[in-house]
Amino acid sequence: MYDTGKIIVGLAIFVGLVTSPIWLNKGKAAPKPSPKLDTPAIQQLEKKECVESRQFMRSTHMQLLNEWRDRALRKGERRYINKKGEKIYISLQNTCMKCHSNKKEFCDTCHNYTDIKPYCWDCHFIPEGRKTWASTEGHS
Amino acid sequence: MGIDRRSFLKIVGLSALGVSSGAWEVLQPGEVDAAHGHAAAEHVEKAATRWAMVVDMRRCKDEKGCTKCIDACRLVHNIPVIDNPKREVKWIWKEEYEHAFPDSHNEYMPDELKETPFILMCNHCDHPPCVRVCPTKATFKRPDGIVAMDYHRCIGCRFCMAACPYGSRNLNWINPRPYIKEINNEFPTRMKGVVEKCNFCVERLAKGLQPACVEACHCGALLFGNLHDPESNVRRVLRSNVSIRRKPELGTHPCVFYLV
Numbered sequence: 225m226y227d228t229g230k231i232i233v234g235l236a237i238f239v240g241l242v243t244s245p246i247w248l249n250k251g252k253a254a255p256k257p258s259p260k261l262d263t264p265a266i267q268q269l270e271k272k273e274c275v276e277s278r279q280f281m282r283s284t285h286m287q288l289l290n291e292w293r294d295r296a297l298r299k300g301e302r303r304y305i306n307k308k309g310e311k312i313y314i315s316l317q318n319t320c321m322k323c324h325s326n327k328k329e330f331c332d333t334c335h336n337y338t339d340i341k342p343y344c345w346d347c348h349f350i351p352e353g354r355k356t357w358a359s360t361e362g363h364s
Numbered sequence: 365m366g367i368d369r370r371s372f373l374k375i376v377g378l379s380a381l382g383v384s385s386g387a388w389e390v391l392q393p394g395e396v397d398a399a400h401g402h403a404a405a406e407h408v409e410k411a412a413t414r415w416a417m418v419v420d421m422r423r424c425k426d427e428k429g430c431t432k433c434i435d436a437c438r439l440v441h442n443i444p445v446i447d448n449p450k451r452e453v454k455w456i457w458k459e460e461y462e463h464a465f466p467d468s469h470n471e472y473m474p475d476e477l478k479e480t481p482f483i484l485m486c487n488h489c490d491h492p493p494c495v496r497v498c499p500t501k502a503t504f505k506r507p508d509g510i511v512a513m514d515y516h517r518c519i520g521c522r523f524c525m526a527a528c529p530y531g532s533r534n535l536n537w538i539n540p541r542p543y544i545k546e547i548n549n550e551f552p553t554r555m556k557g558v559v560e561k562c563n564f565c566v567e568r569l570a571k572g573l574q575p576a577c578v579e580a581c582h583c584g585a586l587l588f589g590n591l592h593d594p595e596s597n598v599r600r601v602l603r604s605n606v607s608i609r610r611k612p613e614l615g616t617h618p619c620v621f622y623l624v
Contacts (some may be wrong), residue, residue, distance in 0.1 A: 247497075297512065297513075297514045298512075300508070300566065300570070317551075347552040347553050349549050351550065
């Protein structure tokens with residue numbers, strides 16, 4: 225056989241390249257997200273409950289937000305009645321984010337895990353109590 | 365087959381007539397438009413509420429240089445202040461009579477009128493051309509007469525800007541956030557590539573509040589109320605004063621009235 229050495233080296237490089245994602249990401253496996261609920265607003269709640277059940281929120285909050293958006297803007301109804309019959313004021317910034325004021329430790333932990341980037345924050349505020357943008361944020 | 369030339373032509377002629385008379389009805393623009401317009405007018409009449417604004421320039425003109433209404437709107441809606449007139453974004457603004465009412469201008473009218481800047485905003489027309497042309501229905505008419513925007517659907521095509529005869533709509537040519545002077549954390553901003561305009565403060569009306577400009581105006585030059593209620597503030601004022609509207613000849617039926 226000719227060039228056995230070269231072929232073996234080539235094969236080794238090939239296998240290395242093909243499996244490189246595994247090696248490069250070794251030990252960096254994204255941990256299962258654990259969204260944090262310890263915000264001041266939630267701590268003050270008597271019953272630690274979301275606008276709907278936890279299971280519903282986990283699986284369906286994106287649809288709920290779409291429904292809220294269409295209700296508020298297209299139908300002009302800003303009240304949402306949840307499954308328990310409670311009236312809730314429809315607002316992403318002034319309802320959801322008042323309780324979940326820790327977007328980084330809450331929304332983002334899951335969204336980073338599933339690698340989705342909702343574009344809502346181009347317009348809606350991330351709760352940080354910002355007073356001005358003029359110098360802090362350039363163009364995005 | 366037992367069909368001669370003559371009866372064949374008869375059948376062809378009759379069916380052509382049948383088809384075309386059907387098509388005639390559909391294609392007749394007047395008829396369809398009239399029916400449509402009629403339905404729309406009925407719809408407007410049925411609604412219990414039809415929001416409208418009255419701008420009393422007789423009061424406003426005494427407050428030279430006052431920008432309270434404009435400032436309030438800016439703050440409440442996070443409107444950027446961009447100096448370049450080609451990029452600016454405005455919901456409520458000042459304009460000379462000559463430009464606001466180009467067809468009813470003449471050189472012999474009182475100097476006072478010529479010199480006073482008028483307060484302009486979206487007219488929330490009964491027949492809004494912007495709504496007609498919007499390809500995504502991002503702008504639409506609410507039953508209470510407000511021409512609203514669903515910013516989530518706006519694709520920034522600017523048809524509405526071309527259609528609006530009042531210059532009430534602006535595109536965000538650049539990211540507006542760095543140009544917002546003072547921030548209201550309760551209301552979203554917009555982003556580059558989205559059109560925006562006055563919304564008659566739908567978000568405040570939903571809470572039972574008056575529009576921000578009306579609340580801020582301390583000389584009582586802005587009146588906001590229900591046109592469909594004969595006893596409302598706006599109806600009373602319009603009954604006892606002569607009012608004008610911008611470019612009424614266009615048939616858009618503006619719902620912002622001016623007292624001069």
